[in-house]
Amino acid sequence: MDSKTSTPLETSQHSVLIDFEEAMRPEAQLGKLKEENKKQFGCSLLPQQLVGIETRWVIHGVKIGLALVLVSLLYMLEPVHDRLGDNAMWAVMTVVVVFEYTAGATISKGVNRGIGTILGGGLGSLVALLAQEIGGIGKALLISASLFFISIPASYLRMVPNFKKKYDYGALIFILTFSLIANSGIRGDEIIKITCDRLSSICMGFAICIFVSLFVFPNWAGDELHASLATKFDHLACSIEEYMEENINPQEGKKETQTAYNHQRCRSIISSKSTDETLAKNAKWEPWHGRFGFSYPWNKYLQIGEHFRELACSIIALSECLQFMYKHPPSEALTVVRKSCEASCTLLAIMFREFGSNIYNMKRNDKKEFILKHFHMIRSELCAPLLLSELSIVINIPKEVTRCGISSSSSSSSSSSCIVFQLLEVMAKAEEIAKEVEELGDVAGFTHVKYTES
Numbered sequence: 001m002d003s004k005t006s007t008p009l010e011t012s013q014h015s016v017l018i019d020f021e022e023a024m025r026p027e028a029q030l031g032k033l034k035e036e037n038k039k040q041f042g043c044s045l046l047p048q049q050l051v052g053i054e055t056r057w058v059i060h061g062v063k064i065g066l067a068l069v070l071v072s073l074l075y076m077l078e079p080v081h082d083r084l085g086d087n088a089m090w091a092v093m094t095v096v097v098v099f100e101y102t103a104g105a106t107i108s109k110g111v112n113r114g115i116g117t118i119l120g121g122g123l124g125s126l127v128a129l130l131a132q133e134i135g136g137i138g139k140a141l142l143i144s145a146s147l148f149f150i151s152i153p154a155s156y157l158r159m160v161p162n163f164k165k166k167y168d169y170g171a172l173i174f175i176l177t178f179s180l181i182a183n184s185g186i187r188g189d190e191i192i193k194i195t196c197d198r199l200s201s202i203c204m205g206f207a208i209c210i211f212v213s214l215f216v217f218p219n220w221a222g223d224e225l226h227a228s229l230a231t232k233f234d235h236l237a238c239s240i241e242e243y244m245e246e247n248i249n250p251q252e253g254k255k256e257t258q259t260a261y262n263h264q265r266c267r268s269i270i271s272s273k274s275t276d277e278t279l280a281k282n283a284k285w286e287p288w289h290g291r292f293g294f295s296y297p298w299n300k301y302l303q304i305g306e307h308f309r310e311l312a313c314s315i316i317a318l319s320e321c322l323q324f325m326y327k328h329p330p331s332e333a334l335t336v337v338r339k340s341c342e343a344s345c346t347l348l349a350i351m352f353r354e355f356g357s358n359i360y361n362m363k364r365n366d367k368k369e370f371i372l373k374h375f376h377m378i379r380s381e382l383c384a385p386l387l388l389s390e391l392s393i394v395i396n397i398p399k400e401v402t403r404c405g406i407s408s409s410s411s412s413s414s415s416s417s418c419i420v421f422q423l424l425e426v427m428a429k430a431e432e433i434a435k436e437v438e439e440l441g442d443v444a445g446f447t448h449v450k451y452t453e454s
Contacts, residue, residue: 059217060101067095067212071205087197094205099213104221104282106213109169110206111285116173117202121195123150124181128191131182143182151175165281214287221282222292226360228276229301232308233356235265236315237349243319244345263319266312276305291362297443304436311429318426321419344378344423348430351375355437364441365449372434379427 074080075088098113100106127146131139157163158171181195213219280298288294322341351371358364440446 056219060219063212063216064095064099066216067099067208068092070208070212071095074204074208084197084201087194088201088204090198090201091205091208094202095209098206099209102219102221102224102279102282102286103213104284104286105278106209107285108166108282110209112167112170113173114202114206116170117177117199120174120177121181121199124178124184125191125195127178127182128184146182147179150178165277218289220286220289220292221279222286222289222296222298225276225279225283225298225301226292228272228279229304230356230360232269232272232305233352233359235269236308236311237352237356239265239315240345240352241349243315243322244342244349263316266316269312270309272305273309276302297440300436300440300443304433304440307429307433307436311426311433314422314426314429318419318422321422340378341419341423344427347371347375347378348426351430351434355434358446359437359440362444362446363449364438364446375427375431375434379424379431 071091071094075091080088094110094113098106098110100109127143131142134142154171154175158168163171181191184191184194280302283292283296283298286292354367354371
């Protein structure tokens with residue numbers, strides 16, 4: 001094969017590198033993205049966008065302190081204390097146990113506590129009143145029987161996965177409140193008053209939690225999940241680029257540390273399922289804020305997250321295959337694969353970074369079609385017999401074998417086939433993510449921006 005003759009694969013790669021020369025500068029693009037985000041969201045998300053996670057934790061602590069001060073001042077008011085008495089301390093307890101990091105989590109926990117208190121208090125009051133009417137040994141038998149037969153289904157429901165995700169805290173408060181009221185031993189005419197006073201105190205504590213959580217530097221679970229999804233795109237783009245640099249254009253001394261860091265970044269995506277589900281659950285409780293309405297498709301974020309975890313596993317597997325090119329002396333077969341690998345990885349990184357930017361800014365443009373056109377071009381080149389024919393020529397393998405893409409005659413051919421197939425799997429999963437992102441844009445109503453091909 002003449003080395004000076006340009007193959008269609010090399011021509012397409014050269015076209016991609018020219019068309020996306022600007023997108024190959026991640027620092028500049030990331031800086032531009034951050035600048036656009038500042039302009040779009042303004043100061044309402046200042047704690048989220050401009051300060052570090054440690055500062056946000058400090059702000060969360062300040063918000064809890066503010067809520068406790070407000071509820072304590074309320075408790076010290078003479079009219080409130082005269083009306084509620086010591087039951088006003090339940091407002092302080094409500095602030096301590098209900099106030100959470102995100103607004104959605106606070107609302108979810110507060111609503112669960114309110115419903116559990118109402119149901120448990122109402123049922124417990126009914127049992128206590130009936131027990132007072134019966135009196136004697138019948139009173140003890142009725143209370144014991146009610147505690148036994150009501151705690152069984154309530155505890156069972158706490159074990160059901162779907163119920164546990166949403167209402168576990170409410171069921172716990174229901175059992176606690178019912179047990180306290182039913183066993184109070186207080187005279188029947190005082191039970192209703194105490195129940196109402198405690199419920200009023202809990203409502204006051206919950207109202208203070210909602211006020212501070214929603215109006216003092218609010219931290220939205222929806223914004224956390226939205227930013228997390230966009231960050232995953234950037235993490236995968238950086239991982240692909242760095243895997244390519246360290247294995248195709250390696251630099252001694254940096255590889256081992258960088259590989260461990262990239263693996264850790266991909267593993268963090270793989271282990272993010274629980275966090276994503278919690279954020280999505282809490283985001284559904286949040287009121288309309290900024291760009292997110294009541295019926296925003298948060299479940300679509302979870303679906304994209306599932307594809308991300310599969311893709312991260314495939315990228316780690318691809319990196320193991322690429323390490324062969326670093327550990328072994330270069331061969332002609334690996335040189336052919338290296339060229340296709342470099343063009344594919346470059347385009348994948350560009351595509352992920354573009355999708356991450358579009359999701360973060362909730363915009364969609366025709367540039368996606370421009371990127372996917374080159375994506376399908378390179379993918380077809382990888383699948384085309386041309387690449388396998390070039391491999392069969394340089395390593396002298398019969399074409400009947402190379403049509404299957406498998407060869408055991410040499411380590412070079414085997415590793416080359418492994419790299420090609422793993423790369424095709426990564427590209428197939430990336431195409432699935434592209435479809436999911438397109439569907440998210442349709443359902444969420446992303447703004448369309450025209451893109452002019454230069």
